[in-house]
Structures are given as structure tokens and as C-alpha cells.
Amino acid sequence: MDSRFLESFVIVVDNGSFAEAARRLNLTPAAVAQRVRALEAEMGARLVSRSGRSVRPTPAGAAILDHARLFLSNMRDLKAIAVSDKPAGELRLGATPTSTTGILPDVLALMTKKHPQIDAFIQQGLSPGLYDQVLDGSLDAAIVVEPPFAIAKAYEWRLLREEPLILLTPASSPRRKPHDVLASEPIIRQRPNSWVGRLVDGYLRHAAITPRSRFDIDNLDAIAVMVDRGLGVALVHDWSPPWPAGLAVKKVPLPANRFARRLGLIWARASTRVRLVHAFLEAVEAARHKSAGPAKTALPRRRR
Numbered sequence: 001m002d003s004r005f006l007e008s009f010v011i012v013v014d015n016g017s018f019a020e021a022a023r024r025l026n027l028t029p030a031a032v033a034q035r036v037r038a039l040e041a042e043m044g045a046r047l048v049s050r051s052g053r054s055v056r057p058t059p060a061g062a063a064i065l066d067h068a069r070l071f072l073s074n075m076r077d078l079k080a081i082a083v084s085d086k087p088a089g090e091l092r093l094g095a096t097p098t099s100t101t102g103i104l105p106d107v108l109a110l111m112t113k114k115h116p117q118i119d120a121f122i123q124q125g126l127s128p129g130l131y132d133q134v135l136d137g138s139l140d141a142a143i144v145v146e147p148p149f150a151i152a153k154a155y156e157w158r159l160l161r162e163e164p165l166i167l168l169t170p171a172s173s174p175r176r177k178p179h180d181v182l183a184s185e186p187i188i189r190q191r192p193n194s195w196v197g198r199l200v201d202g203y204l205r206h207a208a209i210t211p212r213s214r215f216d217i218d219n220l221d222a223i224a225v226m227v228d229r230g231l232g233v234a235l236v237h238d239w240s241p242p243w244p245a246g247l248a249v250k251k252v253p254l255p256a257n258r259f260a261r262r263l264g265l266i267w268a269r270a271s272t273r274v275r276l277v278h279a280f281l282e283a284v285e286a287a288r289h290k291s292a293g294p295a296k297t298a299l300p301r302r303r304r
Helices: 003-015 018-025 029-043 059-082 097-102 104-114 127-135 178-184 195-206 220-228 274-290
Strands: 048-051 054-057 089-095 118-124 141-145 155-170 186-189 212-216 234-237 249-253 260-268
Touching: 003 018, 003 029, 003 048, 003 054, 003 059, 018 029, 054 059, 089 097, 089 127, 089 274, 097 104, 097 118, 097 220, 104 118, 104 274, 127 141, 127 195, 127 260, 155 178, 155 195, 155 220, 178 249, 186 220, 186 234, 195 234, 220 234, 220 249, 260 274
Parallel strands: 089 118, 089 141, 186 212
Antiparallel strands: 048 054, 141 260, 155 234, 155 249, 155 260
16 A cells, blocks of 8 residues: 555545645645545545535545554654664644744754754644644644643653733833723733633733723734734733734833743653654754844753
8 A cells, every 4th residue: 555645545634625635745636636546446445525625534534544644653653763863754743823933934944954854744723732632642742832731741841932921002002001001901812711811811810900801812913913903902922023014013011020921842752753853852942042032932841
């Protein structure tokens, strides 16, 4: 069985589209469809069905999907284990939206230059979902916000970046004390039940401020744009650039601010691709030394 055919089948199912699978595999949709048909011929059963532009697994396809994922994972492990003198193989990495644009580009540029034999698969998502995918083995590692609970001992978490909370206001706003602004202006905020939303709630409780919430939004770029449009102010972490272009907003430091978003990498200690994770961490450290960002960055080991 050609593992490329199996990989194409899984990617088609995961993305629900031959066109999107073709984009990810750098092939034409016709070539991807041909691979899937070849796999179906070998299996003796239809594995996918089309409904308009969307593609879904048939009962037979759904039955083999988990086994196909495990087979491909084992293939990646064999590649990594076989090369004993240098890290090689596929690193399946999750990342939050701001780390995808703010941290990853420089790090991946350095890692691919030093370790061209490492292939990185990047999946963007929110911290809770990425955390769960590391625990179930779907991802080898993920850049996530530090969880508001203890991490299991079978997993390692290392701090990459600390981002303090700041008050974001329209640039035209008159100078006022931050707490007076928060107590009087409508606040555009991240969802309170998110990990960062809990951090914001903690600061507001610490400052004894009852906010007048206007919107709950997960997307930080959208929050910054809404502040620019005068729809309210926001408590956000000072995330790594780039920020949306052309905004007229002010970043106002907060008094006695011990509330910071801590971004770090989580991975399984016993992973067969731990050497790839370490290569990634080395690239993080190299990128940190190459260009200092506006927020503190470090790689201390977490004390337990």
C-alpha cells in the first residue's frame, strides 16, 4: 500500500474537499482524486462520497480513518527513528493565531535552514483545543497559553513569551487613568470562559472594576479594529506583531500589572519525535537572540 494514497485520503476527509487537500499537498485536485481512487481499488470499497463541493467519508471510509491516522503516524515515527545522527521527520505543531504570525515565521525560517530534513505541519487553533490534541496524540507539540490548571507529569511545558495585559483605547481618547476608563467605557473583551478571558476577569476583579461589556470576541485583530472604530476599549495582552495595519489606537500600561499571558510549548515527554521538538525549541532560542521583541521572551524550565 502506498502511504501517499492513504495520506491523501485522510487529508481529503479532514478538509472535506479535494481542492483544499490538493492545495495542502501541492498537487492538482485531479491527482488527489486519482490517489483516492487507487486506494479505493486496493481496498475494494468506496471510501469517500461527494455532496456538491463537499466530500465525506463513506461508512467504509469512516471505519478505516482512525487506523489510517495511526498508520501514518507510525510511518512518521519510523522516519524519525531511522535517522540517528540528526532530527528528521514530520513535526505536527499547533499554534494560536497570534503565535502563528508573531512567533512562528522567524522560528520556522531558522529551523528549516538548520534542519531541512524536518517537515513542519502547522495547525492553527485556540489553546484549549490544541492542548487536547497534544494529549490525544493528534499533535506532537503546540504553542498554547499556560493552562489555568496543573499539567500532567507526562507532558512538558516551556515558557516562550510573556505578554502583559494592556488597555487599548482609540488614539483620540483623552488621557485618563486606566481604571477610570475601564469603569466608564464599554469594553470589548475576549470570551470570559476562554483561558485568556479568565485572565482578564482576574484583573478586573483584582481592580474591583465591574465592566460594561459590549462584545465578546475571540479574534484579537477584530478587537483592535473595533477599538479603532470607537466601539469601546479593550483589555488585551500585548501580543507579538504584526498587528492590523493602519490602526489609530493607544496601548496604555496598567498599574500594578502582574497579569500576563504566558505563551509556551507543550509536548509529551515520551514522544518519539521529541528530538524534533527540541530542534524547534533551539530555533526559538536562536530567534529570540536574533531580534528582541517588545515583550519579554525566555525559555526557563517550568518548576514542578
